[in-house]
Amino acid sequence: MTVCEKYQELISGMLDGELTEAEYTAVQAHIALCDRCRAMYEAFMELDAVLAEAEEVPAALHENIMTGVKSAAVAKKRSGKIYYFRRAAAAAACLVLVVGAAFAAKELVPGRSEMDAAAPGAMVPTGATEMYSATIGGYGAVEDADVCVNTSIAMAEEKAIEDSVMESQSVQSGGAGSDSLPIPMPEPWGKKDPSVWISARRSSGSAMIPVIDLDALAQALLPAQENGTMGETDCSNFDITLEITQKDGVLRTLHICVTDSQVFVEEDGSVYPAACTPAEFAAIK
């Protein structure tokens, strides 16, 4: 970095009010003498002014926001458990789905010889019906993610899930549409078989975590308690990220924090304690 570049970084800090008095004085002295840095200072100022210029908000913005908020409030009030249920369902459906994939890929489902469960495009093993029922068609939304697809949030109402299960079962039992049951497996799974992986990022860098017992992981990420106020934690190291793409294309991100005594799950600033202990969590991955 040249001397001028160092001053230009200080100029940026000066515009943000982040300089010490000594730094401020030094910058002022420099730009008084250096045309180039003074020009940069002026350019940065103009840039900030344009960036900060507020646009007119849409006329219906406030009304739309409040409509959304009030709808959420009604949904929450209707079922005090729904928040945790949905949250748990998100993790569970996602992970359970991968279990299903593992079964399909590894032929681990006993007594399913009638199912061609060995390859991408396989029929769904009945044992994994619930897992797949809500996810068929959902994989299409995933292009390059190494993640499972969760749709239970998209159809968060239990009834919708039940309907979906019923529909899947009827399809499997020879109902209409059985020809279209092949599961479009996302490419990464094909590449990574026979191991099953779940996409995870650590703050120290990307990493793929092989998950051996996904069903156990799904259970582990259920909330420690089914109802109650949102959990709070001082845990600041949410260094494991699970990314979940819903059927509707919505990307959800769960952050996992493992402390000495508890496992916490965070999403959008909300935190709940998970059912599992740190040892149990560690044992399943």
Place this chain on the structure above:
Amino acid sequence: MQMTREEELRILQKAQAGDMDAFETIVYANEKAVFNLALRQLGNREDAEDAAQEVFVKAYSALKSFRGESKLSVWLYRITSNVCVDMLRRRRDTVSLSLEAEEGAELDLPSDSFDPAVLVERSDLKVQLAQALKSLSDDYREILLLRAIGGLSYEEIAETLSLDIGTVKSRIFRARKKLAEILGNNSENTSSKDGKGGARA
């Protein structure tokens, strides 16, 4: 609408207790900034409006988990950033040019021939700025906008994004410089087309 810290905490407590009017006050106080932050991040008004609604719905759902240790606006801008980054990732149409999101990656600095004094006319600047913002990686755009629109301090940004202050300072500078370079180059091109090349300050 500007609230004092005391007013904000009082309204927050009411909202956390389920008072919808109190939450609406929070919306009134922050919706314009949230919309503008989303607009700069996403580049179009329709998406920004959707994002703003999503931000406040998420904030409402998570309100009880907010302990009031930071300013409410900082928390809302963090949610806004997350919502926008998720939307951009879903769209997958963001073209990252030379700003790399990889930690430690060096940003190409403007060439010596760049003269920052040559900026396009202000009337064009906003349009070109929107384009230029798209050329920044999500990480650099987010951090610059949290500062320039959200008004967050380096410390608040560092806390929000789990970065150290040195990284925040460096990224903001590099993002600013990159934008100034792009806008300066656009101006040069425009001047050349108009046969006004060389009229540089």
